Amino acid sequence: MGKALSRLILVLVAVPAGCKADHDFVSDGEYIMVKRSTFAVLIVFALLVVGFAIAITKYLRNKTKANEATAESLKSSSQGNRVHVEVISRWSGLYRFTKEEIERAINYANSRIYLGSGSAGQVYQGVLPSGQLVAIKHIHKTAMSGSFVREVEQLSKVRHPNLVCLFGYCDQEGDQYLVYEYCANGNLAQNLLRSDSVLPWEARVKILRDCASVLRFLHTHPDGCIVHRDIKLTNILLTENKVPKLSDFGLAKMLEMEETKVFTDVRGTIGYMDPEYITHSKLTCSSDIYSFGVVALQLLSGRKVIELDTVARDSLTKKAKDVVNGKKPLEEFIDPRVRNEVIIEDFVLILEIAVLCVASSSTGRPTIKDVFEEMDKAQRNTTIKTKARKEMTAANLDVPYAKVLDV
Numbered sequence: 001m002g003k004a005l006s007r008l009i010l011v012l013v014a015v016p017a018g019c020k021a022d023h024d025f026v027s028d029g030e031y032i033m034v035k036r037s038t039f040a041v042l043i044v045f046a047l048l049v050v051g052f053a054i055a056i057t058k059y060l061r062n063k064t065k066a067n068e069a070t071a072e073s074l075k076s077s078s079q080g081n082r083v084h085v086e087v088i089s090r091w092s093g094l095y096r097f098t099k100e101e102i103e104r105a106i107n108y109a110n111s112r113i114y115l116g117s118g119s120a121g122q123v124y125q126g127v128l129p130s131g132q133l134v135a136i137k138h139i140h141k142t143a144m145s146g147s148f149v150r151e152v153e154q155l156s157k158v159r160h161p162n163l164v165c166l167f168g169y170c171d172q173e174g175d176q177y178l179v180y181e182y183c184a185n186g187n188l189a190q191n192l193l194r195s196d197s198v199l200p201w202e203a204r205v206k207i208l209r210d211c212a213s214v215l216r217f218l219h220t221h222p223d224g225c226i227v228h229r230d231i232k233l234t235n236i237l238l239t240e241n242k243v244p245k246l247s248d249f250g251l252a253k254m255l256e257m258e259e260t261k262v263f264t265d266v267r268g269t270i271g272y273m274d275p276e277y278i279t280h281s282k283l284t285c286s287s288d289i290y291s292f293g294v295v296a297l298q299l300l301s302g303r304k305v306i307e308l309d310t311v312a313r314d315s316l317t318k319k320a321k322d323v324v325n326g327k328k329p330l331e332e333f334i335d336p337r338v339r340n341e342v343i344i345e346d347f348v349l350i351l352e353i354a355v356l357c358v359a360s361s362s363t364g365r366p367t368i369k370d371v372f373e374e375m376d377k378a379q380r381n382t383t384i385k386t387k388a389r390k391e392m393t394a395a396n397l398d399v400p401y402a403k404v405l406d407v
Contacts, residue, residue, distance in 0.1 A: 094169065099170055102126075115186075184240040185237075191238055205346060205350070208296055208379075210243070214246050215246075233295060271308025271309050272294050273291070289367075294357075300320075300350060303316055
């Protein structure tokens with residue numbers, strides 16, 4: 001490199017014979033050198049270039065070593081009962097569990113607790129060595145995808161407070177598992193149909209508002225509209241504090257920048273599916289809007305059906321439309337278990353937007369932005385009115401006690 005640099009300097013400072021210079025220096029050739037001061041500047045410049053090149057080379061080598069060290073540090077070795085995990089993507093934060101660790105988590109304390117089943121597999125409660133509860137889904141072999149790891153990585157990057165968090169996965173020996181956060185209060189269907197307790201009106205409105213929030217997030221995702229394709233009561237889980245978490249992303253599809261997309265395999269739960277999607281296999285963001293409308297009508301009416309079929313769905317939507325059109329009284333659609341809690345103006349607002357959501361044609365349905373705004377408005381008003389009602393009730397209860405004390 002030094003010889004090449006010397007030749008470069010010589011070429012840069014040499015001038016054709018015959019040109020004038022303040023100081024002539026002639027050796028074997030006819031070269032005329034530039035002034036000593038100019039030559040000194042060029043030498044300093046050349047040294048700077050060499051130094052810069054060396055610094056860049058060292059930086060790149062150190063960066064490569066650092067990346068390799070980071071990759072190694074992301075693997076935690078199995079020590080005692082600690083779970084061995086491996087990051088499959090530096091950016092997703094998703095972990096790979098071994099099949100042995102999955103089985104150990106599911107069969108914790110020699111018991112296997114079955115939580116339910118989704119569109120893609122059966123779900124079990126699991127316990128990690130740290131004591132953390134998780135939900136582990138064993139994917140049906142018929143639902144397995146050849147691009148399982150790639151699809152799981154994509155979904156792991158979709159994060160929202162009202163989406164069930166995906167912790168990791170296992171793809172080993174022909175079996176595939178997904179490891180999710182655990183939601184202690186089960187699904188929305190279980191809470192709506194419980195005989196020992198009633199899901200309060202205020203909680204129902206908050207759940208609808210939060211579900212609309214996560215749908216807005218999915219439908220306006222920077223990478224394109226993400227369609228869930230299977231929104232229903234059993235796919236809305238509740239945490240210990242009754243925070244809703246949309247689950248079962250097994251059927252989710254990203255439409256990117258396309259407005260619609262036709263799929264040869266129409267999948268979902270029939271009673272919640274968009275009629276256009278069923279008939280024409282045309283999937284749009286509006287398909288989720290339809291499903292959301294059905295869920296909203298179930299929460300308003302308290303209809304005791306977990307998995308709606310088309311007959312039950314049509315009966316529910318027809319009755320809701322008749323109430324909105326004044327053909328039937330509003331009282332017939334209110335869940336009698338929460339009749340005394342309902343804020344009527346908010347009930348009517350939600351009912352009207354839900355009826356628009358279940359329009360047979362997607363062109364007649366509202367956008368998710370409109371749906372969220374209406375649900376947010378109803379939730380804020382219900383919170384204020386419910387609080388005021390409770391304070392008034394408490395004040396009225398104080399009056400008899402005051403009279404007793406006067407006596």
